[in-house]
Amino acid sequence: MISSARFSNSLDSNTLERDREIDLYAHRSHFPALEANNRTYFNYGGQGVMCGAALEAISKNFRHIEELGCFSNAAGSWMISEYDATKATIAQEFQVSPNTITLTENTTVGCNIALWSVEWQQGDRLLLSDCEHPGIIASAVQIQKRFGIEIDYFPLTKTRNASAEGKDSEEVVELLVQHLQPKTRMVMVSHICWNTGQVLPLKAIATACHDRDVLVAVDAAQSVGVLPLNLADIGADFYAFTTHKWWCATLGLGALYIRPEIFDAIEPVFVGWRGLTSKTPIPQWRQDGAKFEVASSTYALYEAMRIAIANANSWGTQLQRYERICQLSKILWERLNALPHIDCIRQIPPESGLISFKVNQDLAKKSSKNAIAQMSNSLIAKHLETEHQVFIRALADPDCLRASVHYLTSISDIDCLISILETMD
Amino acid sequence: MISSARFSNSLDSNTLERDREIDLYAHRSHFPALEANNRTYFNYGGQGVMCGAALEAISKNFRHIEELGCFSNAAGSWMISEYDATKATIAQEFQVSPNTITLTENTTVGCNIALWSVEWQQGDRLLLSDCEHPGIIASAVQIQKRFGIEIDYFPLTKTRNASAEGKDSEEVVELLVQHLQPKTRMVMVSHICWNTGQVLPLKAIATACHDRDVLVAVDAAQSVGVLPLNLADIGADFYAFTTHKWWCATLGLGALYIRPEIFDAIEPVFVGWRGLTSKTPIPQWRQDGAKFEVASSTYALYEAMRIAIANANSWGTQLQRYERICQLSKILWERLNALPHIDCIRQIPPESGLISFKVNQDLAKKSSKNAIAQMSNSLIAKHLETEHQVFIRALADPDCLRASVHYLTSISDIDCLISILETMD
Numbered sequence: 082m083i084s085s086a087r088f089s090n091s092l093d094s095n096t097l098e099r100d101r102e103i104d105l106y107a108h109r110s111h112f113p114a115l116e117a118n119n120r121t122y123f124n125y126g127g128q129g130v131m132c133g134a135a136l137e138a139i140s141k142n143f144r145h146i147e148e149l150g151c152f153s154n155a156a157g158s159w160m161i162s163e164y165d166a167t168k169a170t171i172a173q174e175f176q177v178s179p180n181t182i183t184l185t186e187n188t189t190v191g192c193n194i195a196l197w198s199v200e201w202q203q204g205d206r207l208l209l210s211d212c213e214h215p216g217i218i219a220s221a222v223q224i225q226k227r228f229g230i231e232i233d234y235f236p237l238t239k240t241r242n243a244s245a246e247g248k249d250s251e252e253v254v255e256l257l258v259q260h261l262q263p264k265t266r267m268v269m270v271s272h273i274c275w276n277t278g279q280v281l282p283l284k285a286i287a288t289a290c291h292d293r294d295v296l297v298a299v300d301a302a303q304s305v306g307v308l309p310l311n312l313a314d315i316g317a318d319f320y321a322f323t324t325h326k327w328w329c330a331t332l333g334l335g336a337l338y339i340r341p342e343i344f345d346a347i348e349p350v351f352v353g354w355r356g357l358t359s360k361t362p363i364p365q366w367r368q369d370g371a372k373f374e375v376a377s378s379t380y381a382l383y384e385a386m387r388i389a390i391a392n393a394n395s396w397g398t399q400l401q402r403y404e405r406i407c408q409l410s411k412i413l414w415e416r417l418n419a420l421p422h423i424d425c426i427r428q429i430p431p432e433s434g435l436i437s438f439k440v441n442q443d444l445a446k447k448s449s450k451n452a453i454a455q456m457s458n459s460l461i462a463k464h465l466e467t468e469h470q471v472f473i474r475a476l477a478d479p480d481c482l483r484a485s486v487h488y489l490t491s492i493s494d495i496d497c498l499i500s501i502l503e504t505m506d
Numbered sequence: 507m508i509s510s511a512r513f514s515n516s517l518d519s520n521t522l523e524r525d526r527e528i529d530l531y532a533h534r535s536h537f538p539a540l541e542a543n544n545r546t547y548f549n550y551g552g553q554g555v556m557c558g559a560a561l562e563a564i565s566k567n568f569r570h571i572e573e574l575g576c577f578s579n580a581a582g583s584w585m586i587s588e589y590d591a592t593k594a595t596i597a598q599e600f601q602v603s604p605n606t607i608t609l610t611e612n613t614t615v616g617c618n619i620a621l622w623s624v625e626w627q628q629g630d631r632l633l634l635s636d637c638e639h640p641g642i643i644a645s646a647v648q649i650q651k652r653f654g655i656e657i658d659y660f661p662l663t664k665t666r667n668a669s670a671e672g673k674d675s676e677e678v679v680e681l682l683v684q685h686l687q688p689k690t691r692m693v694m695v696s697h698i699c700w701n702t703g704q705v706l707p708l709k710a711i712a713t714a715c716h717d718r719d720v721l722v723a724v725d726a727a728q729s730v731g732v733l734p735l736n737l738a739d740i741g742a743d744f745y746a747f748t749t750h751k752w753w754c755a756t757l758g759l760g761a762l763y764i765r766p767e768i769f770d771a772i773e774p775v776f777v778g779w780r781g782l783t784s785k786t787p788i789p790q791w792r793q794d795g796a797k798f799e800v801a802s803s804t805y806a807l808y809e810a811m812r813i814a815i816a817n818a819n820s821w822g823t824q825l826q827r828y829e830r831i832c833q834l835s836k837i838l839w840e841r842l843n844a845l846p847h848i849d850c851i852r853q854i855p856p857e858s859g860l861i862s863f864k865v866n867q868d869l870a871k872k873s874s875k876n877a878i879a880q881m882s883n884s885l886i887a888k889h890l891e892t893e894h895q896v897f898i899r900a901l902a903d904p905d906c907l908r909a910s911v912h913y914l915t916s917i918s919d920i921d922c923l924i925s926i927l928e929t930m931d
Contacts, residue, residue: 114572127577136572140565143756147539147561152552153897154888186611189778189801197775200652216778216801219789223777227625325802331568333758333804350622351776352648353614353641359902364644376614376641377750379758379804463579472578477784 105491108396112329115489121471121497126275126303126435126485129329132392135385139331142381160380167383168370170390171336174305174399175312175320183337183370184378188302189216191321191337192269194373195298196220198319198347199266203229206265208257208295210237210281212274217300221269235260237270241277242428250282258289267296272304272320276476276483277426278410278435280308287316296343302326307406307434309399318343327434327487329393330386333379339370349373393488402488406434409495410486416499422448423502426481434490439481450506458482469501530916533821537754540914546896546922551700551728551860551910554754557817560810564756567806585805592808593795595815596761599824600737600745608762608795609803613727614641616746616762617694619798620723621645623744623772624691628654631690633682633720635662635706637699642725646694660685662695666702667853675707683714692721697729697745701901701908702851703835703860705733712741721768727751732831732859734824737763752859752912754818755811758804764795774798818913827913831859834920835911841924847873848927851906859915864906875931883907894926 109115114130115122122130142163149156168179185191196207196217207221211234221232235257243249257268268290273280287297298319304310306327312320320338324330339347349356349366353375358365366372393402410431417423417438422445426437440461445454453461458475461482465471474483484498534540539555540547547555567588574581593604610616621632621642632646636659646657660682668674682693693715698705712722723744729735731752737745745763749755764772774781774791778800783790791797818827835856842848842863847870851862865886870879878886883900887907890896899908909923 112572113569114576117573117575120575122575124575124577128581130576131568131572136565136568139568140561143556143561143564144538146757147537147556148542150542150545150547150549150891150895150897151539151555152549152899154891156553186803187778187801190776193776193778193800214779215782215788219777219782222789223773223775226773227775323802331804332571332802332806348648348651350648350652351615351618352644353612353618354639357640357644363640364647375618376612377748377757378611379756379807381757382804466575466579470575472575474577 102491102493104396105489109489109491111392112489118470121469121494123471123473123484123486123490123494123498125327125329125487125489126483127326127474128332129306129326129389129487130489131329131331131385132389134392135330135388138384138388139381142384146381163380163383167386170387174390175310175338176314177312177338178341180369181312181338181341183339183373185321185335185337185374186333186378187325187335188300188321188323189214189220191319191335192217192298192300193220194337194350195319195321196224196267196269197350198373199296200348201228201230201266204231204264206231206233206262208233208235208260208265208268210235210257210270210274212237212276212279213269213271214275214300214302217269231264233260233262233265237274237279237281241279241426243279244429245280245282245432250285253282254285254289257286258293261290261293261295265293265295267298269298269300271300271302273307273433273435275300275303275435276479276481277437278303278431278433278483279427280304280432283317284315287318291316303433303435306393307403309403312338312340316340324386324389328386328389329489330389331382334382334386337370337373339373344368344372351375397488405488406486406490407432409490409492410434410436412492413484413486413495413498416495417502420499420502422450422453426479431486434486435483436486437476437479437481437483439479453505464505465498465501469497471498471501473498527916527918529821530914534914534916536817537914543895546894546919548896548898548909548911548915548919548923550752550754550912550914551908552751552899553757554731554751554814554912555914556754556756556810557814559817560755560813563809563813564806567809571806588805588808592811595812599815600735600763601739602737602763603766605794606737606763606766608764608798610746610760610762610799611758611803612750612760613725613746613748614639614645616744616760617642617723617725618645619762619775620744620746621649621692621694622775623798624721625773626653626655626691629689630655631658631687632656633658633660633685633690633693635660635682635695635699637662637701637704638694638696639700639725639727642694656689658685658687658690662699662704662706666704666851668704669854670705670707670857675710678707679710679714682711683718686715686718686720690718690720692723694723694725696725696727698732698858698860700725700728700860701904701906702862703728703856703858703908704852705729705857708742709740712743716741728858728860731818732828734828737765741765743768749811749814753811753814754914755814756807759807759811762795762798764798769793769797776800822913830913831911831915832857834915834917835859835861837917838909838911838920838923841920842927845924845927847875847878851904856911859911860908861911862901862904862906862908864904878930889930890923890926894922896923896926898923
């Protein structure tokens with residue numbers, strides 16, 4: 082639907098603005114959420130925006146199922162072809178086989194499948210970073226209660242200003258490895274930290290863990306649709322994500338990559354007809370990701386996901402989109418840093434689309450910005466939405482605001498956010 | 507959308523046809539799947555048909571989320587209100603509190619939540635009937651592998667011709683109770699058997715099990731939308747179902763009722779932010795069904811479910827719809843029995859909407875019906891769909907055909923199926 086793009090690797094802010102913003106506005110016109118009410122959207126890390134063609138596909142496919150006769154051979158064949166095409170599309174984005182893909186409802190279900198797949202024994206240990214999402218911690222605690230395992234946390238927060246590249250990345254791996262113990266069986270980390278945007282050196286982590294027979298499970302909620310990904314090369318054992326954030330597909334559709342080398346050694350927990358062959362005795366598992374699926378789901382959503390991915394790819398490759406995200410994120414980070422009363426959480430230029438920052442209350446007061454100095458972050462986010470149609474998110478830990486920069490983000494979006502933060506008093 | 511109906515309790519086939527079929531056709535005109543291609547639909551036990559208003563609500567709500575700003579305070583509030591309204595509607599149908607309802611993706615997820623909620627210890631026992639769905643058996647086997655429990659099966663098939671009422675029902679309960687052992691901690695049964703349509707005397711089963719400190723989990727895939735239900739009165743501990751079958755709502759939306767008396771004693775397995783309060787230490791569970799939910803799901807589908815239920819209720823009460831289902835099922839069962847070459851699986855008039863039957867090959871050959879005598883059941887089902895736009899399902903165990911009779915079924919639908927079975931040679 083949109084012609085493919087060519088990038089230079091060394092675009093500065095002006096070049097970005099001059100050469101690409103016109104293309105971008107044509108591309109953005111396909112997204113109703115971005116067109117509405119002169120809106121400035123920085124919440125891709127919470128939920129992406131859907132293009133019109135994806136929305137139309139959902140309406141069409143719900144009706145198509147009725148036309149085909151709902152529970153019928155015709156509709157059944159159509160659902161299977163949608164299912165296969167969807168797994169193939171996801172797999173292609175990651176340069177892996179479709180057999181490695183399990184469809185889920187969301188990222189957290191994928192993380193739960195990973196966490197519970199190990200035959201945990203009392204005294205086994207699970208290592209998490211101290212930046213993981215509360216939902217993941219809750220799942221770990223449930224496993225601890227059920228099987229008597231120990232949960233360890235390594236202080237990733239300490240390395241908040243480490244790059245994912247070079248010497249810095251080695252420090253992160255070393256810190257993690259220091260916290261592995263003889264009975265550690267699994268490490269669960271985010272590829273990109275949801276609260277700071279820090280990118281973890283995942284390939285090096287996977288190598289270090291595999292050397293010690295430790296499985297690596299990844300919360301990829303914030304990395305899929307941001308980083309260029311070759312999952313076979315990275316080598317993580319589980320990579321769980323959703324399609325409704327950076328991929329701009331639909332709520333209620335996620336997936337999990339499982340490394341083929343571990344497929345036979347791990348067990349599904351919640352199971353159903355989707356994972357079974359028709360052979361007896363039950364269960365005879367399908368030899369693909371369906372082994373970890375359960376039962377019926379919303380097949381009418383699948384095409385929307387493929388359209389969303391095709392749409393993004395029509396604008397630029399994974400690498401091109403990632404480069405644009407980094408360029409724009411750097412611009413936003415620099416301009417936030419230039420505001421006297423704003424502190425960015427990380428001290429190095431962003432390597433992802435998440436930029437966390439907070440109001441420095443003392444400096445805000447000194448600049449006579451008494452109102453913003455006294456507002457909680459969630460109140461600031463609410464004010465920006467209600468008064469300015471600017472959408473950013475408040476986080477609890479660290480207590481801050483988070484802006485998500487997508488390849489769909491424009492320089493004008495950044496101008497708008499900065500100008501409001503500059504003038505709010 | 508459709509005016510409410512008045513029923514007589516003693517309608518015979520002629521009265522049904524005379525008084526209600528005109529109303530029915532007006533009501534059915536709201537369902538695109540029933541209007542298409544002169545279609546005869548008998549697969550409600552596989553998937554219901556959606557009314558146009560429900561389909562429109564889905565399209566509208568996907569767009570509405572984009573209009574509200576996707577990840578925004580406005581969209582968040584809307585999603586919460588949809589979520590609350592949906593649980594309230596489900597709860598009202600069952601005469602229970604919304605706090606008892608967990609939203610799931612399908613029946614099997616709900617069954618898995620129930621099966622895994624017990625803190626199973628080695629040597630504990632789980633009792634299933636011999637008519638449960640392969641997905642449920644697979645889940646039980648996974649629990650057996652993980653915790654070293656024993657699975658027992660009671661021969662419900664033996665009581666295939668037992669009514670859910672009176673003396674017959676006592677026999678079923680006695681049979682089940684005979685298979686309880688001192689270490690049996692849970693019984694898992696269907697309320698209506700998916701393969702035969704047999705209705706189980708669930709209230710009596712729950713009472714007998716609770717007297718022995720045994721939990722009762724129910725696969726309610728075939729009963730919700732068929733039987734009038736008061737779940738508090740029935741007393742089952744878990745009641746898992748989907749909305750896309752007899753309720754005629756959407757694929758990908760199911761729910762689980764959990765009896766409040768056991769809420770604190772059971773543990774969730776797959777967990778996420780949906781079940782958590784924001785308090786620390788993690789996890790502090792919400793004190794309602796969300797404790798067993800995970801993370802984001804397809805909120806845009808929820809209104810369609812409420813519309814589907816309102817639509818059904820506008821046509822008649824749960825009792826009135828159940829009475830119509832039984833009346834029509836009885837007519838179909840009698841007319842199938844009257845065909846020389848067809849055997850119904852059950853020997854007593856149906857108490858649900860599922861009628862299983864098969865071709866008696868010897869008698870078919872004697873009547874020179876050589877083609878149908880040689881066809882597998884799945885081939886017969888395919889032939890009916892392709893050649894006659896008649897939708898019924900083939901089952902493997904027992905090897906038979908299954909017709910689902912809904913309150914939306916018409917006498918003409920039955921005429922059509924019977925006439926084709928009569929004339930196929």
